[in-house]
Amino acid sequence: MTQHQPASEKLWSTVIWVLVIFFVINLFAMIASVVVSSFGTRWLGTWLPAGLTTRWYSSAWDEFQLGEVLIVTFQVVGAVVFFCGVLGVPAAYALARRDFPGKNIVMLLLLLPMMAPPITFGIPLATVLYQTGFGGTLSGVILANLVPTVPFVVLIMIPFIEQIDERVEAAARVFGAGTWSLFRYILLPMLAPGILAALLLVLVRTIAMFELTFFTAGPANQTLVVALYYAVNAAGVRAVQSIDAMAVVYMVTTLVWLLIALRFVNPTQIVARAKRSDAH
Template sequence: MSRLSPGRIGFLILVVLMFIYLLAPVIMVIPMSFSGANSLVWPPPSWSTRWYAAILQDAEMAAALRNSLVLASIVTALSLTIGGAAAYALNRGRYPGREAMSALLTAPLLLPSIVLGLALLIIFVQLRLIGQWPGLVLAHLLITLPYAIRVLGTALATLPPAVEDAAASLGAPPGTVFRRITLPLMARGVVAAGAISFLVSFDEVVITLFVVGPQLNTLPVALYHYVERRTDPQVAAISVLLILFTLVLVLVMERAIGLRRTIGGRG
C-alpha cells in the first residue's frame, strides 16, 4: 500500500476540519434536543426525552406540519407538471427568444428571498391572496419552478433526440412518445426535481412570512414564531426530526437510483 504524501495528508486534514466546521451546528442540536433543562443551554445539565413527547401534544405545531406537507405536495406536483412542459419546450424547441425565456424562468434563483417576498406581498394584497392557500401555492411555485426546470432540463439534455425521432417514425403520436419513451428515460431527473421542489417548499420561511396569514401557518413559520416567544429545547427536538427526515429522503434516493444518477450524472 502506497504511503500518503505530506501534502495529501494535509489536504485530508483540511477536508475533515471543514466538515467538522460545517456540521458542528447540526451535531450540537442533537444533544440539546435531549436536554432536561427548560431552556436552551450548553452543555445540557441533564437528559430527558420529554421535549419529543411535547411535540406530540403541541396542536399548533401539528397543524403547521400538516399544512407544510400538503403545501409541499401540491407545489411539487405543479412544479413537475409545469416545469416538465417548460423544460421540454426549452430543450426541444427551436424558436427565437428561447435563451431569453430560459433566463426569465430561472430569474427567481438570482433574486434575494426578501425582495421576492415583498413584491409578492404588494401584489397579493391587491388580489386578496394573503393568508390563502392559492397565494401560498403561487409563492412557493415561484421559487421551486426554476429548480424543477433546471433539473428536468439537464435530464432532457442527456437524452438523445434520436430515440424520440425513432419512435415517432414508427407512427407513435407525440403524447405516446413522451409517455412511453421520454418520461421513463428521464425518470431520474423527475425524482430529483420532485425531491428538490418538495424540500425547498417545505423549508421555505422568508417568502412565506410575507404571504402567510394568522389563520394559516406552515412549520418553518411556526418555528420562527416559537423561538420568538420561547427558548426551550422543543425547537431542537423538531429540528432533529427534520434532519432525520431529510437524511432518510436522501438515503432512499441513493438506495433507489443513486445520487449521481439522480442529478443527471453518469452512473
C-alpha cells in the same frame, strides 16, 4: 499526484485538512447540541444534561400544534412538487428540443427567479398576493413557493431531455404513436430518473424555504420552518428543550428526504446545476 512532495506542500495540505475537519466538527457539534438538548431534562452549566427524557417531544407536539403544521407542510410541498412537474417538464422539453429567436431571453427570464434572493422579490410578491386575496391562504403559500422552483425544474430537466436521442421519438412516430402514447410510453419512462431527481430537489428546497412562506403564510398555514422561526423568535416563552425538540422534528423531516434525494443525485447538483446553463 507525485510521490515525493516538498515539505511545504505537505504542510499546506495538512493545514487545509485541519480547516475542513474543524468546519465539519463544529457543524456536527452544533447539530448534536440541538439533539442532546431536546432529550435532556435539565441542562445548566454542565457538559451534558442531568438526565434523559422524551417528554419534550410530546409537549412540543401539543404546544406548537405540530400535527397541523406537518399536515400543512406536506400539503404545500405536495402541491409545489406536483405543479412544478406539470409546468416545468413540458417547458424543459420545449426548450431542449427547439431553437427559436428569443430563447436567450426566455432562459434569462427563468434564471432570474432562481438567482435573485427570495427576500428581494418576496416582498413585492407578497404585496401582490395580499392585494389579490391570495395572501395568508394555502394557495398563496403554494404560488409563492412555485416562483423559484418551476425555473429550477426547467433548468435541471433541459440537459436530461437533451440526452435522449430525438430519433427514438421519430421511430415511435413512424410506428404510429400519437402524442399521448409517445409521451406515456417513450418519454415518461426515459425521463423518469431525471424527473424524480428534479422533483426530489424541489421537495427538499420547499421544506427549507423560509422567506417566501414566512411572507405569505397566515397563522393557519405555517409550514414547519416558519413555525420553528416563530418559536425561536419568541424564546423565553417556551422551554428551550421544547423548541429543540421541534427543531429535531424539522431536521428529521428534511434530512430523510435529503437522504432519499442523494440516492438519485450528485450533491453538487444541489447548488451547481444553474451555472452550466448560465455558462453559454
